[in-house]
Amino acid sequence: MQWSVEGAAGRRPAVPIARILGAVTAALALAVPSGSAALAAGPAGPAPVVTRAGLDPALVSESGATVDFVEQEAENAPTTGTVIGPDRAAYTLAGEASGRRAVRLSPGQYVEFTLPRATNALTVRYSIPDAPGGGGITAPLRVTVGHGPARTMTLTSQYAWLYNQYPFTNDPGADLLHPDWWITECSCVPAATTPAPTITKPFRPHHFYDEQRLLLGRTHRAGEVVRLTAPTGTAAAWTVIDLLDAHLVAPPHVLPHAVNVLAFGADPTGRRESSAAFDRAVAYARRVDRTLYLPPGTYQVNRHIIVDDVTIAGAGSWYTVVKGREVALGTPAPDGSVHTGVGFYGRDAADGGSSNVHLSGFAVEGDVRERIDTDQVNGIGGALNHSTVDGLYLHHTKVGLWFDGPMTDLRVTGTVIADQIADGLNFHTGVTHSSISNSFIRNTGDDALAMWSERTGNAHNTFDHNTVQSPVLANGIALYGGSDLTVSHNLVADPVREGSAIQIGSRFGAEPFGGQVQITGNTTVRAGTYDLNWNIGLGAIWFYALDRSIDADIQVVGDRYLDNTYNAIMLVSDWPVKDAVSIGNVHFRDIRVDGTGTSVVSARTAGSATFANVDARNVGAVGVNNCGSFHFTPAGSEFSLTDLGGNDGGWLAPWLLPNTITCDDRPPVTPPPPPTPW
Numbered sequence: 001m002q003w004s005v006e007g008a009a010g011r012r013p014a015v016p017i018a019r020i021l022g023a024v025t026a027a028l029a030l031a032v033p034s035g036s037a038a039l040a041a042g043p044a045g046p047a048p049v050v051t052r053a054g055l056d057p058a059l060v061s062e063s064g065a066t067v068d069f070v071e072q073e074a075e076n077a078p079t080t081g082t083v084i085g086p087d088r089a090a091y092t093l094a095g096e097a098s099g100r101r102a103v104r105l106s107p108g109q110y111v112e113f114t115l116p117r118a119t120n121a122l123t124v125r126y127s128i129p130d131a132p133g134g135g136g137i138t139a140p141l142r143v144t145v146g147h148g149p150a151r152t153m154t155l156t157s158q159y160a161w162l163y164n165q166y167p168f169t170n171d172p173g174a175d176l177l178h179p180d181w182w183i184t185e186c187s188c189v190p191a192a193t194t195p196a197p198t199i200t201k202p203f204r205p206h207h208f209y210d211e212q213r214l215l216l217g218r219t220h221r222a223g224e225v226v227r228l229t230a231p232t233g234t235a236a237a238w239t240v241i242d243l244l245d246a247h248l249v250a251p252p253h254v255l256p257h258a259v260n261v262l263a264f265g266a267d268p269t270g271r272r273e274s275s276a277a278f279d280r281a282v283a284y285a286r287r288v289d290r291t292l293y294l295p296p297g298t299y300q301v302n303r304h305i306i307v308d309d310v311t312i313a314g315a316g317s318w319y320t321v322v323k324g325r326e327v328a329l330g331t332p333a334p335d336g337s338v339h340t341g342v343g344f345y346g347r348d349a350a351d352g353g354s355s356n357v358h359l360s361g362f363a364v365e366g367d368v369r370e371r372i373d374t375d376q377v378n379g380i381g382g383a384l385n386h387s388t389v390d391g392l393y394l395h396h397t398k399v400g401l402w403f404d405g406p407m408t409d410l411r412v413t414g415t416v417i418a419d420q421i422a423d424g425l426n427f428h429t430g431v432t433h434s435s436i437s438n439s440f441i442r443n444t445g446d447d448a449l450a451m452w453s454e455r456t457g458n459a460h461n462t463f464d465h466n467t468v469q470s471p472v473l474a475n476g477i478a479l480y481g482g483s484d485l486t487v488s489h490n491l492v493a494d495p496v497r498e499g500s501a502i503q504i505g506s507r508f509g510a511e512p513f514g515g516q517v518q519i520t521g522n523t524t525v526r527a528g529t530y531d532l533n534w535n536i537g538l539g540a541i542w543f544y545a546l547d548r549s550i551d552a553d554i555q556v557v558g559d560r561y562l563d564n565t566y567n568a569i570m571l572v573s574d575w576p577v578k579d580a581v582s583i584g585n586v587h588f589r590d591i592r593v594d595g596t597g598t599s600v601v602s603a604r605t606a607g608s609a610t611f612a613n614v615d616a617r618n619v620g621a622v623g624v625n626n627c628g629s630f631h632f633t634p635a636g637s638e639f640s641l642t643d644l645g646g647n648d649g650g651w652l653a654p655w656l657l658p659n660t661i662t663c664d665d666r667p668p669v670t671p672p673p674p675p676t677p678w
Helices: 017-028 275-288
Strands: 069-073 082-084 102-105 110-114 119-127 138-145 151-156 210-220 225-229 239-247 292-294 297-300 304-306 311-314 320-323 343-345 358-360 363-365 387-390 393-395 401-404 410-413 416-418 425-428 435-437 440-442 449-452 462-464 467-469 477-480 486-488 491-493 502-506 516-520 523-525 539-545 553-557 560-564 567-573 582-596 601-604 606-619 624-626 639-643
Touching: 102 110, 110 239, 119 138, 138 210, 151 210, 225 239, 275 292, 275 304, 275 311, 502 516, 539 560, 539 582, 560 567, 567 582, 567 606, 601 606, 601 639, 624 639
Parallel strands: 292 311, 297 320, 304 343, 311 358, 320 363, 358 387, 363 393, 387 410, 393 416, 401 425, 410 435, 416 440, 425 449, 435 462, 440 467, 449 477, 462 486, 467 491, 477 502, 486 516, 491 523, 502 539, 516 553, 523 560, 539 567, 553 582, 560 582, 567 601, 582 606, 601 624, 606 639
Antiparallel strands: 069 239, 082 102, 102 239, 110 225, 119 210, 119 239, 138 151, 138 225
């Protein structure tokens, strides 16, 4: 039996169905078996310790994404290695680890995880050293499951290890990129300091971790043991294992009546470049108004695929991988890019954007190893109106999804974004009526989820039921201007530096906030990072007035701030504008704060906020650290707090109201105990 497909240039030669479906058949061997007898058997291990964001899942059950895996932290597993951490400092392996702890293996050592449920695929989050001169190394990791044969994962640090000041470098021996910037390390501007300070190299190493996925080929029973071993003879002096995600992956999707990309010459082995074949297939699928199917395989695509009015569906992100090299351009592109790379892009908003684009069920594996802000080397980009993105896995691109509006009505669901050099997702400039939900974002190099109203305001957008883990710079979720925005039921854990879990910021040239901004039902864990520029601790949620005042109706309702490194809530303006801006009309209600290193509320701005039913316990310092605008007037602070009742825990005592000055610029930190059920 053969199929033939009408191509863009007429009828193409018939393609044997065995060739078209061969990759599907191979992938089906990896599918979940239909009967329990098909489950692989092996020795049972000790009871597994399952977590979400490094905590008992019951503590965070009301927030975050629903995913197809269960998380196990390495520090809770039997090991012959060494547990590192806890540590919340930037530039440390433990500080960037999920839960702020991990396991370090020397060659010959191992860590063992007991499978908590039937499992046919694994994700390992790890770190190995950089090459001495930068650029990364590769090293093996031996994986055994039950009595199954050992297999080897080839780990890499080629996409990790950044250094120095923004926008960072891959060179560990580089001098300061900005010697005219103030730095914390010497509390000085090095270029203006005599004698010049000595800066330790490598300067500010970070972005240590990466992750790798592995299909096991069969389904293993709950109770079997996964052993990860750093073999003797490995090139890595050490291997740090942060966590293991145990997946139960569904069989590959098969769409026999769709347009098939193989019929247009795409190579599922990845040996030949397939960009032109993808272009032909996209054009044909659009013309005949049928779905374009990407069967299981790895497709080499080294540039953007432009999509408009088309549906593209893979067999599932574990089976269909679109992978590309980053390619240097001979001359810069009109948008300033000096590289291109794999990505699916809508048309530019200036050209009307794209509409009716639906992308699902595949992975995009990029090759981005350095941050160049002008480069368009994102997994998904452009402007997509009335479109959907579902079930993608976006890895090693600059930004997973960056959308430049104006555009409207985009829905992103069920997508995993991992190991990005910059943001996870950014709604930039005039994005309206759009959302991301039920998605998982880990190890971004900048804001994991952002709405940025630069020049043109965003409006009516939602971030809902997403999980964010370990953004190594900036925030888990950030709103920079915009109207009628919602951030609801997200789980954000372990931000590392110069940001925190949730930020509402008037900065980066953003349009003002307007309408009602709703921050509802979110949970933050181990947030409230240290800001190197200000040399102070932040809040798990922080409001930052820089470009203008923040005075929209902001409702923060039902959030839970757990195990805060410094403050739970911070409202702040920058020193040069502290007398020109304020933060007001912010309302906190039905909040629970379990543990702060310092205060529940830190106010370093003029303005006001109301509090109702805000319960706090395990507070490390005074409940309210009220500095206002630092004028310390006889009338009190320039920031006022209104007690609307029900604020339990003694943190909002009557003597603090409405604006008692209780300013301690850098209060001592008392690490809180672990969170417990309320």
